[in-house]
Amino acid sequence: MQIEALSEKPVSEQSVSEQIVYMARRMFERRLTDMAGGNISARAGDTLYITPRYAGSRQHWQLTAAEILSGPLAGEGLQRHPRFSREGQAHLAIYRAFPEVGAVIHAHPFHVLPFCVAGRPIEPVLEATQKFGVTPVLPYAPAHSEDLARFVVDGLRGREATLRKQAAAVLLPKHGIVVAALDLWAAIDALERIDWNAWCILSQGMLPSSPLAYAVELP
Ligand SMILES: [Zn+2]
Numbered sequence: 001m002q003i004e005a006l007s008e009k010p011v012s013e014q015s016v017s018e019q020i021v022y023m024a025r026r027m028f029e030r031r032l033t034d035m036a037g038g039n040i041s042a043r044a045g046d047t048l049y050i051t052p053r054y055a056g057s058r059q060h061w062q063l064t065a066a067e068i069l070s071g072p073l074a075g076e077g078l079q080r081h082p083r084f085s086r087e088g089q090a091h092l093a094i095y096r097a098f099p100e101v102g103a104v105i106h107a108h109p110f111h112v113l114p115f116c117v118a119g120r121p122i123e124p125v126l127e128a129t130q131k132f133g134v135t136p137v138l139p140y141a142p143a144h145s146e147d148l149a150r151f152v153v154d155g156l157r158g159r160e161a162t163l164r165k166q167a168a169a170v171l172l173p174k175h176g177i178v179v180a181a182l183d184l185w186a187a188i189d190a191l192e193r194i195d196w197n198a199w200c201i202l203s204q205g206m207l208p209s210s211p212l213a214y215a216v217e218l219p
Contacts, residue, residue: 016042016049016184017068023105023188024051028061032191033107035060038176039085042103042184043095048073050091052083086144093149094180098156100164101180103187108176111198116171122198129197131165132190140173152178169194 011022020040027033027040035057041050049070055063071078073095078084085091091104115122115137122135138155141147155170162168167181167190177194181187 016044017065020068021063024061031110038107039087040105041091053085090149090152093153097153102183103181105179105187109195111195112177126197129193135169137171
């Protein structure tokens with residue numbers, strides 16, 4: 001597996017492909033996705049940039065900028081690429097439906113997955129996640145299916161005002177999350193905020209009923 005050193009340039013000055021490589025590494029090291037999958041894409045004008053198939057399972061998210069696929073948003077050209085991600089269909093559907101979206105991340109975040117398994121929406125319990133509203137659970141559709149792409153678009157409809165603030169997300173039952181955002185920075189920031197929000201909900205059950213439950217009496 002070839003590992004490319006991160007560019008010396010500040011990330012904000014890097015190319016879209018280099019920024020996606022950077023985001024992929026951050027996403028994986030912060031357990032915002034796993035080896036099983038996920039994908040990151042960004043739009044620049046009429047061009048779509050997207051991580052390749054098997055970025056997680058075969059490369060553990062250690063990608064190079066040259067491996068990021070790019071092509072016109074319109075037409076079928078990009079989809080015919082042999083390494084076009086199987087979830088890329090959902091990304092394309094989002095960009096075509098929502099002109100304000102500049103980046104999309106699909107991921108399997110550590111603390112979000114229990115909600116996907118339970119089919120439970122994620123309520124915003126942190127001040128930092130109020131702006132995303134409730135992240136809903138979509139109807140079930142098999143991974144990589146056209147139904148899944150359609151459900152994702154339907155799940156984001158009506159939430160354009162939230163999208164224009166930063167991002168909006170949907171949960172895929174038994175699978176993961178899709179975040180649509182203004183740009184890559186907004187997308188990964190929203191992904192982590194929602195994951196930490198999920199951890200805050202999960203951890204409530206671990207808190208002792210009384211703050212004195214573990215108090216030790218000193219002589
Ligand atoms: Zn997935």
